[in-house]
Amino acid sequence: MSHASLQQYLANIQNTKFKAFLGQSGGYVCFENTSNKQFTLSMEAVLNGVKDLLDNLNYFAPIRSYDEKPWRETGGTYFKDLSLNSMVTVQTKPTYTTFSKIICWSNNLPYCGDNLIPIDKIELENAVLKLQQLVASYIPKLPLKEKDRNLNPIHSLNELPKPFILLAGISGTGKTRFIRKQAEEHNVGDANFCLVPVRPDWHEPSDLLGYVSRISGTQYIATKALKFIIAAWRVVAPDMNADGMGELNLAAPPYWLCLDEMNLAPVEQYFADYLSVLESRKFENGQYSCEPLLDKSIFAMTFVNLKADLGIDAGETGLWDYFCKHGIALPPNLIVAGTVNMDETTHGFSRKVIDRAFTLDFGEFFPNDYQAFFTGQALPKVFSYSQLTHATQNDLSSSFDTDGTKTVEFLESINAVLKRTPFELAYRALNELLLHVACFNPQDSKALQAVWDDFMMTKILPRIDGDDDKLRLVRDNGPTNLLGALVEVLEVSLNEIWAEGETRVDFFRSAHDGNEINDIPCRSRLKIKWMKNRLDTNTFTSFWP
Numbered sequence: 001m002s003h004a005s006l007q008q009y010l011a012n013i014q015n016t017k018f019k020a021f022l023g024q025s026g027g028y029v030c031f032e033n034t035s036n037k038q039f040t041l042s043m044e045a046v047l048n049g050v051k052d053l054l055d056n057l058n059y060f061a062p063i064r065s066y067d068e069k070p071w072r073e074t075g076g077t078y079f080k081d082l083s084l085n086s087m088v089t090v091q092t093k094p095t096y097t098t099f100s101k102i103i104c105w106s107n108n109l110p111y112c113g114d115n116l117i118p119i120d121k122i123e124l125e126n127a128v129l130k131l132q133q134l135v136a137s138y139i140p141k142l143p144l145k146e147k148d149r150n151l152n153p154i155h156s157l158n159e160l161p162k163p164f165i166l167l168a169g170i171s172g173t174g175k176t177r178f179i180r181k182q183a184e185e186h187n188v189g190d191a192n193f194c195l196v197p198v199r200p201d202w203h204e205p206s207d208l209l210g211y212v213s214r215i216s217g218t219q220y221i222a223t224k225a226l227k228f229i230i231a232a233w234r235v236v237a238p239d240m241n242a243d244g245m246g247e248l249n250l251a252a253p254p255y256w257l258c259l260d261e262m263n264l265a266p267v268e269q270y271f272a273d274y275l276s277v278l279e280s281r282k283f284e285n286g287q288y289s290c291e292p293l294l295d296k297s298i299f300a301m302t303f304v305n306l307k308a309d310l311g312i313d314a315g316e317t318g319l320w321d322y323f324c325k326h327g328i329a330l331p332p333n334l335i336v337a338g339t340v341n342m343d344e345t346t347h348g349f350s351r352k353v354i355d356r357a358f359t360l361d362f363g364e365f366f367p368n369d370y371q372a373f374f375t376g377q378a379l380p381k382v383f384s385y386s387q388l389t390h391a392t393q394n395d396l397s398s399s400f401d402t403d404g405t406k407t408v409e410f411l412e413s414i415n416a417v418l419k420r421t422p423f424e425l426a427y428r429a430l431n432e433l434l435l436h437v438a439c440f441n442p443q444d445s446k447a448l449q450a451v452w453d454d455f456m457m458t459k460i461l462p463r464i465d466g467d468d469d470k471l472r473l474v475r476d477n478g479p480t481n482l483l484g485a486l487v488e489v490l491e492v493s494l495n496e497i498w499a500e501g502e503t504r505v506d507f508f509r510s511a512h513d514g515n516e517i518n519d520i521p522c523r524s525r526l527k528i529k530w531m532k533n534r535l536d537t538n539t540f541t542s543f544w545p
Contacts, residue, residue: 005315006134009105016114018097031098039091041084046102047131047189048081053099054124066115068092106130108314129227129311132191136235136253158507159386160335161435162358164278166262166349168340168544169362175339178366178380179258185382186253191235194228195258198338202265205273209294212303220303220310226294227311228257232331234319242321248288252333254384262338263346267353275356277330279428283387292327299324333385342544351463355428359462361543364523365508376512391434399441400448407437410452410493414460417485421473423463432459440507446496450504453494456524461531465542471535483532483541490524497522 007022020031028042053060056078063070075088075095088095093114100117104110106127112118167175176195183193199207210226213219232255239246268275273293280291299306312320338357340346349357360366369377388395396404411430418424433455442448464471464482471482490498497504506517527543535541 005313006102006105010101013101013111015111016097016101018094018114020098020101029098029102031094033091033094039087039094041087041095041098043131043135044189045081045084046099047128047135049079049084049099050103050124050127050131052079052081053119054121054128057119057121057124060119064117064119066093066096066117071096102131103127128190130313132189133231133234136188136191136231158381158383159388159439160358160383161386161388161432161439162356163281163330163335163385164274164356165335165337165358165360166340166354167337167360167362168342170545171341173362173368174366175362176258176260178362179256179337179339181380182383183254183256186384188253191231192253192255193258194224194256195260196223196225197260198262198264198270200264202270204270207265207270209273212301216304218302218304220298220301220306222309222311225257226328228255229293229328229331229334230310230312230319230323231255232334233328234316236331236333237319237322239318240322241318242325245288245322246318248332250332250387254333254335255331257334257336259336259338261341261346263340263342263349266347267338268350271353274330274336275353278356281330281332281389283332283389288332290329290332292329294328296323296325296327298327332387335383335385348544349462351422354459354462359458360508361457361462361527364457364527372512378506378509378511378517379514381508381510386435386439388435388438391431391438395438396434399437400444401437401442404434404437406448407433407452413489413493414456414486417473417482417489421482422466422470423460423482425460429459447505449494449497450507453497453504453522453524454507456490457527461524461527462543464531465540465544467540468535471541481532481535483528483535487528487532490528494522494524498525500525 010020010022013020017034018031020029022029023040028040029046030038030040032038056074059074059078063074072089072092075092076085079085079088084095096117097114100114101111103118103123104112106129107118107123109118167178169175180193180195183190186192196208202208208223208225210220210222213221232252233240235255236249236252237245238249277291277293280289282289303309307314307320312323340349342348349359366380372378391404393403396402396407401407408430411425411433415425415429433452436451436455437448440447440451440454442451468481473480473482473485496502500521503519503521506520509517511517531541531543
């Protein structure tokens with residue numbers, strides 16, 4: 001599947017009175033009527049049209065054989081894209097035949113002629129998938145810092161320090177919607193968003209990565225998530241071949257894989273392969289490497305139609321050859337986001353999962369403001385993937401903490417409290433904190449403390465839970481509580497934002513007009529106070545409600 005293969009397909013069609021071809025950039029399709037007048041539609045308009053066919057199949061299916069009046073009226077009613085809607089009402093049959101050709105191409109079918117359009121459900125679903133991939137592939141190769149030119153004007157681009165985030169909170173706060181909107185902001189349709197509902201019976205990685213059919217033994221059952229990972233590779237590594245990834249398109253949009261209700265099943269079991277491979281990601285000297293998520297041994301087995309089952313087009317020899325030689329790794333533009341509800345129906349997260357994730361208490365970072373429901377609530381900033389995996393001093397050079405010494409001292413003071421407890425931190429935590437500083441790039445001491453404050457909320461406090469005994473510290477001057485000891489340290493380390501009435505910048509939201517929000521209170525102060533009150537009342541506490 002590619003611009004070139006669709007162009008060739010259209011050029012090879014003989015049994016048609018309506019010529020069609022792609023524009024030079026591939027971003028739009030040109031077609032002619034019987035008078036040789038030319039018309040154009042963007043490929044995004046075509047994608048929207050195929051979605052409308054699928055959504056309104058009960059109205060279009062009876063007229064799959066061409067009849068001008070019903071097609072003109074039905075298309076004018078149900079095609080929501082304005083350019084397509086106007087086109088189908090004045091150039092009905094040229095538009096009809098163009099859609100028929102593209103749907104046939106999407107399903108590897110010979111063109112069925114000018115009087116028939118293949119619009120069964122499966123055929124349309126395949127067409128949506130192929131067109132999403134095609135639309136996404138038109139993003140030009142630009143340096144990473146220039147990607148914001150593809151965003152809505154009110155936004156700028158912000159890099160996530162980790163491509164695995166957990167969005168935790170009560171039901172109905174907008175966690176899944178947040179992920180979908182993040183994907184939409186990059187203006188490539190639905191190509192870069194995939195929703196995978198997690199089932200309670202998932203206990204091993206095949207539920208995400210696929211498995212060998214137990215019936216035939218000769219077919220690999222590919223999952224929606226695996227095909228989405230391949231789609232992300234297709235866009236970020238268009239020159240991939242057996243020898244390597246080629247030149248990466250690091251202007252490619254982030255591909256958001258949303259695992260909905262992620263902790264309905266034990267994450268450590270079905271997500272084990274991802275958690276292991278995630279730590280092997282590495283950007284070095286402009287090159288990206290990662291251990292395979294799906295080993296190359298799968299491609300050495302004699303499966304029937306494996307290439308097609310993975311959604312790889314016959315013409316994508318480079319992509320296929322790379323996977324056969326190296327396996328399928330995590331693409332650099334993939335962001336996995338899990339939505340999480342913490343209640344009696346779900347599983348908790350171990351510290352090894354939290355250590356590898358970027359955990360957001362959604363209600364704390366994106367609070368629902370009822371009073372601003374009609375007048376315009378604050379907007380989440382737009383996030384993308386980062387090219388940083390292992391922090392260096394050079395990565396910090398543009399921030400207030402130019403050599404990282406202040407950040408190292410901060411984490412040392414925190415770890416001194418956590419020493420010899422189950423919550424003690426290791427080298428990974430320091431690397432993660434330095435990546436936070438590099439990505440959010442604070443420009444003064446108050447903003448640097450705000451980064452540390454958010455790190456407490458996303459990495460340290462989510463790891464802490466237990467009763468009075470577990471949270472008791474033994475010191476030379478007598479026993480004390482771990483949360484109380486953290487407060488003593490943070491009062492000094494976060495002295496510019498800690499006190500009640502002090503405020504800090506918000507790195508995750510902008511005001512409705514796009515301006516910075518600078519008036520939020522210290523998040524960790526409020527959270528620790530809540531956790532301490534809970535411990536005093538119930539003799540047990542945790543980060544989660």
